[in-house]
Amino acid sequence: MSLLLLQMFSIFRKFSLVWVVVIIFIAMLSGSSYSKCEYEAIFNFGDSNTDTGGFWAAFPAQSGPFGITYFKRPTGRASDGRLIVDFLAQALGLPFLSPYLQSIGSDYRHGANYATLASTVLLPNTSLFVTGISPFSLAIQLNQMKQFKAKVDEFHCSENGSTKLPPSYIFRKSLYTFYIGQNDFTSNLAAIGIGGVKQYLPEVVSQIAGTIKELYALGGRTFWVLNLAPVGCYPSFLVPHNCSDIDMYGCSISYNQAVVEYNNMLKDKLSQTRPTLPNSSLIYVDVHAVLLELFQHPTSHGLKYGTKACCGYGGGDHNFDPRVYCGNTKEINGSTLTAGACSDPENYVSWDGIHATDAANKLVTKAILSGSYFDPPNFPLHQLCDLQSID
Numbered sequence: 222m223s224l225l226l227l228q229m230f231s232i233f234r235k236f237s238l239v240w241v242v243v244i245i246f247i248a249m250l251s252g253s254s255y256s257k258c259e260y261e262a263i264f265n266f267g268d269s270n271t272d273t274g275g276f277w278a279a280f281p282a283q284s285g286p287f288g289i290t291y292f293k294r295p296t297g298r299a300s301d302g303r304l305i306v307d308f309l310a311q312a313l314g315l316p317f318l319s320p321y322l323q324s325i326g327s328d329y330r331h332g333a334n335y336a337t338l339a340s341t342v343l344l345p346n347t348s349l350f351v352t353g354i355s356p357f358s359l360a361i362q363l364n365q366m367k368q369f370k371a372k373v374d375e376f377h378c379s380e381n382g383s384t385k386l387p388p389s390y391i392f393r394k395s396l397y398t399f400y401i402g403q404n405d406f407t408s409n410l411a412a413i414g415i416g417g418v419k420q421y422l423p424e425v426v427s428q429i430a431g432t433i434k435e436l437y438a439l440g441g442r443t444f445w446v447l448n449l450a451p452v453g454c455y456p457s458f459l460v461p462h463n464c465s466d467i468d469m470y471g472c473s474i475s476y477n478q479a480v481v482e483y484n485n486m487l488k489d490k491l492s493q494t495r496p497t498l499p500n501s502s503l504i505y506v507d508v509h510a511v512l513l514e515l516f517q518h519p520t521s522h523g524l525k526y527g528t529k530a531c532c533g534y535g536g537g538d539h540n541f542d543p544r545v546y547c548g549n550t551k552e553i554n555g556s557t558l559t560a561g562a563c564s565d566p567e568n569y570v571s572w573d574g575i576h577a578t579d580a581a582n583k584l585v586t587k588a589i590l591s592g593s594y595f596d597p598p599n600f601p602l603h604q605l606c607d608l609q610s611i612d
Contacts, residue, residue: 258313258606260396260443262387263306265318266362266432267336267400268355269299269576270450271306275320276338276355286532286548286562290579299338301531301566302579305447305508306334306398308586308611313396321365322357328385332395333369335362341404342425354408359401363432370439392440399429400447400508406483407452415479422483426490433494433503442501446491447508448484453477454516456530456539457574470517471528471538477513484509488596505596511588515570515581522584524567530574534560539574547573583611 265271274297277283287295291302297320298304307317310331318334319327327333339355340362373386405425409418433444452458453476459467468474488505495503516527532547533540542558545551550559563569572578577585588594592602602608 260313260394260606261315262330262332262391262395263310263313263315263318263334263398264332264366264395264436264441265306265334265336265398265400266359266366267306267398268340268404269336269338270403271304271334271336271398271400272338272340273298273304273306273318273320273334273336275322275334275336275357278320278323279337279357284548289562290566299576300572300579300582301562303582305400305582305586305589306336308583309396309398309589311611312586312590312608313606314609321369329369330385330387332387332391333366335365336401337362339404339408340401341408342402342428343405343421354404359428359432363435366436367439393442395441395443397433397436397441397444398447399433399445402429402449402483402487403452406449406480407458410458410476415475419479419482422486425483426487429487430490430494434497437498437501443504444502445504445506446487447506448487449480449509451477451480451509451513451516453480454513454528455575456528456533456541456571457543459528460535460539460541460543472516480509491596502600504600506589507594507596508585508589510594511585512570512577512581515584519570524570524580525565526569526571528571529569530571531566531569531578532560532562532573534558541574586611 269276277295277297283295283297285295287301288298289301292298310317315331316328318332319329321333321335322337335357337355337357340357340359341354342359344358344360370392373391374389376384376386402425406418406422429446433441433446436444451472453473454470458473458476459471462473466474484507491503491505515522515524519525519527528539530540530547534542534545542560544553545558545560547560547562550557566572566578567580569578570581590602590608592598592600
């Protein structure tokens with residue numbers, strides 16, 4: 222080899238080494254931008270527990286004190302701050318999900334959120350349902366997802382990458398999350414009772430399983446299904462309530478027993494569905510266990526109040542009055558009632574009697590990410606992603 226070639230090789234080797242060092246240094250400074258994660262997007266289906274602004278984008282009206290803890294303003298979330306899906310996105314190094322119904326400012330490069338407040342699994346036009354239910358049932362959310370994928374497939378090469386749509390391969394590189402079914406359970410309790418509700422719960426779990434199969438056909442391969450929370454501990458269902466139906470933690474025995482029956486049914490249905498989806502992960506996520514622990518032993522987890530709402534009216538054990546909801550003021554029997562927020566939502570599990578606080582959602586998400594609440598239990602999340610801090 223000539224002297225000139227040896228000199229060129231030496232220069233090239235030094236130059237390459239410099240660039241390797243630079244790239245590593247940039248990656249260290251960038252943090253999550255260079256973190257490994259199998260999932261480049263999240264597609265979420267649900268109700269108000271994971272609605273990041275879809276319902277209020279369709280029907281603008283939300284006001285304070287919602288959002289006071291984290292966003293410092295209402296953002297369409299039924300909480301004082303972030304939801305489980307927000308914390309999950311942060312942990313995966315992704316931005317908060319844009320609601321599919323939000324026409325301005327949305328960025329769908331890392332997924333979309335189809336969840337809307339008051340949504341149900343079953344169609345709301347059946348005789349089983351009372352008024353006040355969202356039109357955006359799970360079937361509608363699935364249709365929105367299908368339309369979204371069709372648009373991505375059609376336009377993924379447009380605008381030289383400047384579009385706010387994801388690349389077409391994203392659907393196999395995404396996490397599909399479900400947190401829905403609460404309104405199917407709770408919206409009919411007063412009208413038909415627990416016995417009546419139980420009759421159609423098998424149809425609810427079948428609809429969830431059917432939706433997952435359709436998403437699998439669209440390319441989805443990883444699905445997390447969050448089970449139903451212990452609604453018998455929600456302040457809104459404890460005022461008024463028969464004292465003989467209250468357990469030692471202040472929760473409704475009958476409501477929570479019915480929830481356990483539903484969750485077992487859901488878990489069994491997912492187990493039956495799993496073998497029909499080859500080369501996929503269908504995970505049952507037991508948020509019920511985490512939330513029940515928070516409601517029953519709040520002080521063991523840095524909180525103070527379990528079955529008492531932060532934002533409400535009436536004080537007492539539950540601080541909830543069904544006549545006036547969080548943030549509202551009403552004239553009732555000549556008196557002005559205002560349901561305001563507490564000054565320390567970080568000490569509460571329940572934000573408004575129906576939904577969780579930012580603090581509770583953070584604890585729930587941390588528990589989920591530990592991997593201890595997955596079924597099957599061997600889902601290798603920590604091998605698939607370098608999880609980011611959500612503190």
